[in-house]
Amino acid sequence: MAKLEDSWRRFSEKSASYTAYAKAWEAKIGAFLSFNPQYKPTSTSSAPSGDSPVAGLPFGVKDNIAVVEFPLTCGSKMLEGLTSPYTATAVQKLIDAGARPVGKTNLDEFGMGSSTDNSALGKTNNPWDVTRVAGGSSGGSAACVAAGQVPFALGSDTGGSVRQPASFCGVYGLKPTYGTVSRFGLTAYASSLEVIGVLAKSVGLTRAVYDIIKGEDGNDQTSLKSEPGPARPVRKIGVLKNLTGLAPGVETIYRESLATLKKLGYTVVEVELPTLEYAVSAYYTIATAEASANLARFNGIRYGLRPEYAENPEDLIRKARTAGFGDEVKTRILLGSYVLRSGFQDQYYTKAQKVRTAIRRDFDRIFEEADVFLSPTFPTTAFAHGDTTMTSFQQKLADKFTVTANLTGQPGLSFPAGLADGLPVGLQVLAPVFEEGRLFEVADRFAEAVPPADCPGTSLDWSL
C-alpha cells in the first residue's frame, strides 16, 4: 500500500507532469470523453482517508456512471452536453476514501457493444496497438488503465463489458456479484444483469477498490451485503471439457496457463456446461427487453438532445430518438420491444428466464465439483477497428464465456495471462456468489508465476 501512496505523492507534487503524461497517451488512444485532473470532489465523509489504499489516487469513470458536475453522455449523441446533477454511490465511496475522479471514459453507446466503436462521441484505440479496438463496452476504462493514465477505473459489466476489454488491454477486470455494488448512478442498460466493476493494474488494487465500493445502499433496493462463506484455499479449478472455437493465440495461452496452474498445485477438473449454447440467446432476450424500457426515458424533453422544431410532443420524442440513438441501440430497443409484445412473452422473455434458471443450476453443480471455473475471457485477442471477419451477430456469439456470470449473478475476474503476437490474452475465473476472494486468490497466485506484462510506452508504476 505504501508504494502506491508514495507513487501518488510524487505525482501530486508534479501534477503538470502527470497531466502531460496522461494527455500524451490520450492523443494516441482517446480513452476519455472528458478529462479534468483539477476536479475537486466533495467528500461526504468526515473520517480521514489517509489510511485508505486509494487515498490520493486519480481514477477514471466510465461515462455511463454519474459524477456530479462531470458530463454523463453514455457515449451517445442523445446525452451529449448533459451534466450529471448527482454522484453514483460507488464513486462517492471512492471519493470518501480519498480517491479523485479525473475523467469520464469512452464506451459503446449505452454499454451496447464489445469494441467501443459504437460510441457516437469518440474513438478509443488499444494502447498495445492503436489500430485495434480496446474492447467494450468499458473500452475507455480498460485503455486508460493499460496506458497508466490512471491506476484504476470503474466500468460496468452487463454481459462482459468489464472483463472483455480488460482481456483486450492486459489489465484486471472484476465483475462483482450482482447487487454487492450499488447500481445507483449507473445508467441502466439491463438492470437485472449489470453491475459496476473495477479495472486495475494489479490484483491488490482491484480488491482494494472492490472492498471500498461494495455494500448495501439505501438508494438501491437490489443491493446486498456480501456474505461469503468461511474462507478456504482454492484447490480445484473447473474447465470446460469440450472447448472449441478459440483463436490459435488464445488457445495456446489457455493451454499454457492450465499447465502453470497445475504447477502451482491446483487440480484441474473437466466439467460440463450443457446450457452454454443457450446463454447468449437468453442474455440478449433479457438484456434487450430491459433496455427497451430503460432507454425509453431518453425523449429529449427534460434533458438531452432536442430537435429544433417539432409539431407536437410526440413529434419531438420521435425526432429526438431518431437523431439521438445509434443503429446498435435502435436494434436492441426494437428487439426488446419485440420480445415483450403481449402474447409473445412465453415464447421469448419467459423462456429466456427459464434458461437463466437452468444455467444457474448448471453452475451450482459445477461449483460442487470445483472451487472456481476457468475459461478464456473472449475467443480472440483485440481485433482491428472496422474488422469485418466477425459480423455483429458473430461478435455477440463470442460473448458466451462472459454472459453466464451476468445471468447467474456470480462474480468473474479477467486476468492477464500472457501475450499472443504482442497482444494481451485474458483468462476469466468465475466463483459462486460472494466468493470474490477465490478469484483474487487464483489471480494473485497466477501473477506470481506469470507477472502481467506492461503495455509498451507506459512508464508510470501505479501497481500496488
Added chain:
Amino acid sequence: MYDTFVGLEIHIHLLTKSKVFCSCKAHYGDEPNTNVCPVCLGYPGVLPVLNEEAIKLAYVVAQSLNCRLSPRTLFERKNYFYPDLPKNYQISQFSDPVGENGFIDVPLAEGVTKRIRIHDVHLEEDAGKMIHAGDMSLCDYNRTGYPLLEIVTEPDLSGGEEAEKFLQYFQRLVRYLHVSDGNMEEGSLRCDANISINKTGGGLGTKVEVKNLNSSRFVRKALEFEFKRQSAQFEAGTRIVQETRLWNENRDVTESMRSKESSHDYRYFPEPDLPPFVPSADFLRLVDSLQVELPLARRERLKTTWGLSAEQADFVSESKTLADYFETTAKASGQGASVANWLMGDVQKELKHFDLTLEASPLSSARLAQLVTLLESGRIHIKIAKQLLIAVFEENKDPETLVKEKGWEAITTESQLQPILEKVFTEHSGVVEAIRAGDQRQKGFLVGQVMQATGGRAAPALVNQLLAKALG
C-alpha cells in the same frame, strides 16, 4: 329490456408525506417543478426506493375491501410513451397486486345494500401534468411519482346511479380510513368507467371505457348518456365498437378517443429495480390495527346504540371525524338524539356563521356535552342553550363557566320566583283582577311578564304552577 354492466377503475392519491419512489414532497398546489429530483425526473442512473408508508396504506385499503392480501407483491413496468411520464414507463403492478378478489357492501337506499366485487387493488406511481399554452406544451412534474392506488371493481354496478352512489360511498370510505383526501377536484380521486349493455339475460356486452370523469355526477351523467347511445345502437342494429371515449362536460356527451385496434400494448414485465415486497407478520398486524369501522357499519350501529333516526345517522356518519365527535359527546352526556339534533341544527348554523370547521371551532365535544347536559337536566332552557352556544363560539369558554358568569342558570325554586311573581302582580293588578274575574285569556300575559323579568330564566312549569296557585 337491457342489462347494464358497469365497472369502475378508481385511482386515489395516498396520503403520504413523500412520493412513492423518492423522497420528494407529495404536496398539491406548489409552484410547478419544485417538488422534483433526479429520481422522479428519470435522470440516467437513478433507482426507485419503495416508500413504506405508501405500501402500508395500500394494504390497509386492500384489507378494508376484503381482498386476499398478497404475501409477495410484485412491481412491474407498464410501458408507454407520454411526455408527462419521465421514464416512459410507469412502475405499476400486474401479475401479483397488493390485493385481489375483494368486495364492498354499498348502501343504495334505506335498508338496501349491494355487494360489489373488487377485482384487484394495486399500487403505482402517478404521472405529471401537461399544460398546453398556445403553441407550447409545458410539463409540471410535481405530481410525478405521487403514490397512486388503483382499485378495479368487477362489472357489478347496474348503471349511472349506482356508480354515483358507489363512488360517493367509496370516497367516504377512504376518508374514514384516512388513506386519501378523496378530493376529485384536485385529482386525488379519479375514476374511469367501463360500461357494456346487452339484452336482458344475454350477459356482458361489448365494453366501452369512459374517461375524464372529474366528479361523481359526471360519472352518472356519462354512464346515462352511454346507456342511451348504446341502446339506440342496439335498436338500430348497429354493432357497438370496443373503444375508449372521453366525457365532454361542456356538451354533456361522450366522444370517441381511440379504438381497441389503436390501444397500447403495455409490454408489462417485472421491475428489475425493486425486489418483491413481502409483508412481515408485524407489518400485517400494523395494517390490521389501522382498520376502522366502515361508514355503513357505523351508521347502522349509531342507529341501534343511540336510537338515531335514519336521517340523523346519515348526517352523523358522513365523516369519521364527525362520527367520532358525536360518539364522544353522546357518551359524555348520555344523550344521543339530542346531540345529533344539535349537530345537525344549531351547531351547523354557528359553524357556517363563524366560518369554522368543527375541529377548528371552540366547541370541543366536552363543551357540547356540557351544554346538552345543562339543557337536559333543566338547569337551562332551550332559549338560553342557544344563547350559550353562541357565547361558546364568541368567548371560547366552557358552558358551565359562561352560565355562572352570566347568571343564566334557570330559576327553579319557589323561593326565588315568588318575590318576582308578587312584583308582577303589583305592577299589573288590573290584569290580576280580570283573571280572577274569570278572563283566563290574560294568564299568558302574566307568564310573559314573569319571563321578561327573569331574563327568560324562569322554569315555565314552575311559573305556571305558582300562577295557578296564586290566582286560584
